[in-house]
Amino acid sequence: MQPRFSPAIIVHGGAGPIKDDSLAARLDGCKAAALAGWQILQEGGSALDAAEAAVIVLEDNPLFNAGTGSTLNTLGKVEMDAAVMEGNSLRAGAVAAVSGIKNPIKLARRVMDDGRHVMLAGDGALLFAREIGFPQCAPEALIVEREKRRWESVHGTVGCVAFDINGKLAAATSTGGIFNKLPGRVGDSPLIGCGTYANAFGAVSCTGQGEAIMRVVMARDAAQLLQDGIDPVEAARMAVETLQELTGSTAGIILIDRHGRIGHARNTTHMPVCALQMGAPVVAVC
Amino acid sequence: MQPRFSPAIIVHGGAGPIKDDSLAARLDGCKAAALAGWQILQEGGSALDAAEAAVIVLEDNPLFNAGTGSTLNTLGKVEMDAAVMEGNSLRAGAVAAVSGIKNPIKLARRVMDDGRHVMLAGDGALLFAREIGFPQCAPEALIVEREKRRWESVHGTVGCVAFDINGKLAAATSTGGIFNKLPGRVGDSPLIGCGTYANAFGAVSCTGQGEAIMRVVMARDAAQLLQDGIDPVEAARMAVETLQELTGSTAGIILIDRHGRIGHARNTTHMPVCALQMGAPVVAVC
Numbered sequence: 001m002q003p004r005f006s007p008a009i010i011v012h013g014g015a016g017p018i019k020d021d022s023l024a025a026r027l028d029g030c031k032a033a034a035l036a037g038w039q040i041l042q043e044g045g046s047a048l049d050a051a052e053a054a055v056i057v058l059e060d061n062p063l064f065n066a067g068t069g070s071t072l073n074t075l076g077k078v079e080m081d082a083a084v085m086e087g088n089s090l091r092a093g094a095v096a097a098v099s100g101i102k103n104p105i106k107l108a109r110r111v112m113d114d115g116r117h118v119m120l121a122g123d124g125a126l127l128f129a130r131e132i133g134f135p136q137c138a139p140e141a142l143i144v145e146r147e148k149r150r151w152e153s154v155h156g157t158v159g160c161v162a163f164d165i166n167g168k169l170a171a172a173t174s175t176g177g178i179f180n181k182l183p184g185r186v187g188d189s190p191l192i193g194c195g196t197y198a199n200a201f202g203a204v205s206c207t208g209q210g211e212a213i214m215r216v217v218m219a220r221d222a223a224q225l226l227q228d229g230i231d232p233v234e235a236a237r238m239a240v241e242t243l244q245e246l247t248g249s250t251a252g253i254i255l256i257d258r259h260g261r262i263g264h265a266r267n268t269t270h271m272p273v274c275a276l277q278m279g280a281p282v283v284a285v286c
Numbered sequence: 287m288q289p290r291f292s293p294a295i296i297v298h299g300g301a302g303p304i305k306d307d308s309l310a311a312r313l314d315g316c317k318a319a320a321l322a323g324w325q326i327l328q329e330g331g332s333a334l335d336a337a338e339a340a341v342i343v344l345e346d347n348p349l350f351n352a353g354t355g356s357t358l359n360t361l362g363k364v365e366m367d368a369a370v371m372e373g374n375s376l377r378a379g380a381v382a383a384v385s386g387i388k389n390p391i392k393l394a395r396r397v398m399d400d401g402r403h404v405m406l407a408g409d410g411a412l413l414f415a416r417e418i419g420f421p422q423c424a425p426e427a428l429i430v431e432r433e434k435r436r437w438e439s440v441h442g443t444v445g446c447v448a449f450d451i452n453g454k455l456a457a458a459t460s461t462g463g464i465f466n467k468l469p470g471r472v473g474d475s476p477l478i479g480c481g482t483y484a485n486a487f488g489a490v491s492c493t494g495q496g497e498a499i500m501r502v503v504m505a506r507d508a509a510q511l512l513q514d515g516i517d518p519v520e521a522a523r524m525a526v527e528t529l530q531e532l533t534g535s536t537a538g539i540i541l542i543d544r545h546g547r548i549g550h551a552r553n554t555t556h557m558p559v560c561a562l563q564m565g566a567p568v569v570a571v572c
Contacts, residue, residue, distance in 0.1 A: 079410070090501040090502070090532060090533065091501075092500065092501060096382070096407050096472065097407045097408060097410055116467075116468060116471075117467065117468055117471045117472075117497060118472075118496075118497045118500045118501070119471070119472040119473075119477075119500070120468060120470040120471055120472065121382050121383045121407035121408050121470045121472050122383060122407050122408025122409055122410070122470055123408055123409065123469065123470060124365070124383055124408070124468060124469035124470010124471060125470045126470075127468075127469050127470065128468055128469075128470065181402075181403065182402060182403055182406060182410060182413075182414055183409065183410035183413050183414075184406040184407045184408055184409060184410010184411050184412075184413065184414065185402075185403045185405070185406055185410060186382065186403075186404075186405040186406065186407050187405075191405075191477055191478070191479070191480075192477070192480065192500045192501065192503065193477070193479040193480060193500075193503035193506060194477075194478065194479060197503070210404075211403060211404045214378065214404045214405070214478045214479075215376040215377075215378060215404070215478065216376070217478065217479035217483070217503060217506040220479060220503040220506050220507075221506075224510065246376060247376065
């Protein structure tokens with residue numbers, strides 16, 4: 001089959017202040033993740049598989065607040081959220097407040113593939129994992145030294161949106177949430193429409209102050225702008241502006257429209273992103 | 287202070303087939319709930335307090351699938367979801383997959399009032415309840431005989447949207463979820479933008495096939511139609527139509543716009559609703 005569309009992918013490594021010297025390493029991490037997804041797209045794989053693969057790379061990189069390296073809640077424990085969504089089918093899967101899962105994005109994908117539900121939270125999600133034979137790890141295995149020492153609030157989340165040669169869109173988002181959060185806190189990342197959304201018109205992943213992102217249903221808002229025909233670069237800027245106007249909060253956003261055009265924006269000081277498109281240089285910025 | 291707006295309220299008792307002889311009793315239950323909220327509105331109380339009060343009445347009525355009388359999951363246990371949102375402030379609170387809470391909507395309100403987070407799930411939500419001294423009950427206390435005998439899938443959820451004399455809007459939704467759901471399953475009800483949404487332009491509560499409602503972010507979609515100036519009756523109809531077109535699923539919706547105008551629609555056989563407006567007769571339909 002001839003490819004009918006030029007694939008595209010963009011990943012982000014979380015929006016917020018980056019006060020240590022990890023900026024270059026974070027950009028490298030985003031590049032590695034984007035390349036992992038890009039390889040799948042180039043081989044004719046689906047946007048869904050590409051987005052999941054990119055997020056797995058970010059989850060496994062201890063620099064990012066997702067999977068290994070997730071931030072700690074008030075009890076000093078890791079609880080993670082993740083969601084994946086496919087634009088053409090509107091299929092979606094999400095897990096919230098799960099612990100002892102090395103790659104929450106993989107479990108979210110399994111919830112989606114299972115098809116009975118869209119979202120599983122807490123112990124129920126872990127029971128589902130056990131029943132489908134999904135591997136669990138020691139919750140402590142995901143804690144890295146840096147997180148034990150952290151006292152700053154960070155808005156780390158990782159995400160990827162991808163567009164495949166069949167013109168399908170997908171979004172994937174994964175996070176350890178916010179530092180010192182209450183146990184059971186669910187942020188925007190696993191909420192379809194808030195931190196993650198994909199339909200026939202666009203795929204979107206957000207990061208930032210989750211409670212504010214939820215209030216404006218930011219990912220769905222951005223997808224609507226794309227559906228209204230607004231250019232992706234402008235749509236990303238407008239979505240961040242709306243969030244700021246309505247809530248006074250900060251966030252970042254990445255998105256791709258149904259033509260494979262990429263957009264990203266932030267009103268934070270940093271958001272490492274890496275974008276890849278056919279015939280275009282690798283774009284990696286903070 | 288002179289009231290500047292005429293209040294309005296509408297409640298629903300869940301969309302789906304009602305095959306027993308409980309139709310009249312369900313309508314009576316909706317009327318009692320709407321009247322509880324109406325009294326608050328008439329005394330100058332807030333839309334938020336009115337919506338919460340109406341949903342408490344529905345949660346306490348064992349006929350409805352929320353609070354007492356909630357449906358059972360695959361383990362034969364009750365797990366409930368609830369959310370509340372205030373339109374002018376965009377403040378919101380939600381709890382998901384909680385058990386042993388007589389009125390989940392009250393706990394959702396406490397999450398909102400606490401203000402640190404928007405959503406708490408599972409054991410974390412119960413830990414929060416304990417820490418704020420919120421009463422818990424025996425999980426079994428919410429199980430009624432009917433639910434032990436039920437083998438049909440129902441789409442019971444209860445909801446209320448209200449408009450107060452200060453022109454503020456609020457939405458509240460509460461549910462036991464779907465029969466035989468997996469433990470930890472979170473439906474649309476507690477998800478801001480999916481089953482529950484309120485902003486400056488409208489307040490919306492949905493009920494029906496939760497996984498489909500999530501995929502189209504139905505409540506936010508309907509609020510956008512109101513923001514675009516579409517009449518509430520038409521906006522409700524269009525939101526249900528969009529859901530049906532994109533997912534082939536069934537649902538019901540209630541909403542009020544910023545002028546206090548009410549709308550509701552369903553593509554199910556039944557959805558008991560009761561609406562109250564100044565100078566208008568009580569409207570109660572199935």
